[in-house]
Amino acid sequence: MKYLCLVYHDEDTNVDALPESEFNAIMKEVAGYLGELKAGGHYVAASPLQPAQTATTLRVRNGQMSLTDGPFAETKEQLAGFYLIEARDLNEAIRLASKTPSARLGSIEVRPLKELALK
Numbered sequence: 001m002k003y004l005c006l007v008y009h010d011e012d013t014n015v016d017a018l019p020e021s022e023f024n025a026i027m028k029e030v031a032g033y034l035g036e037l038k039a040g041g042h043y044v045a046a047s048p049l050q051p052a053q054t055a056t057t058l059r060v061r062n063g064q065m066s067l068t069d070g071p072f073a074e075t076k077e078q079l080a081g082f083y084l085i086e087a088r089d090l091n092e093a094i095r096l097a098s099k100t101p102s103a104r105l106g107s108i109e110v111r112p113l114k115e116l117a118l119k
Contacts, residue, residue, distance in 0.1 A: 002044060002113040003093035005087050008077040010105025011051055029101040037085060042096055048081035077106055084113075 011013070015026055037043035057068045083100065087093035090112065097108045 001087060001089070001093075003087055003090070003095040003097075004086060004110040004111050004113060005093070006079060006081040006111065007048075007081040007083070007100070007102040007106065008109065009080045009102065010076055011078050011080070013105075014051075015105060026105075033100050036099070037083070040096075042085045042087060044084040045088060046058040046081070046083040046085070049079060050109050074104065078104065 015023060018026070034043065034046060037046075053070055055070055057070070059066050059068075081102070083097070085093060085096055087096060090110065091112050093112075097103065097110050100108065102108060
């Protein structure tokens, strides 16, 4: 089963703002984590996101599209990236997600993907 692990953190304490040595140490940990996911056959995709202020939120109501600059809601933590993983069940997905350095810097939302039966 596939699980989307959504990475949230406070952009005011962004990992990009860390001193270079700390940033490099975290990126080395992230690379090791991705290597473990790949070696275990769990890796599907992963990527960081640009800051929330670069987002555009769109809505379509009554056939009319409206656009808003920025994220949908003001929150303390913003969506910063994701890991898409394969796991046997939610417990394994949680165990795998807990190993990412991002869990120490913010929070990880682990959510199963819904399989659609498209014809």
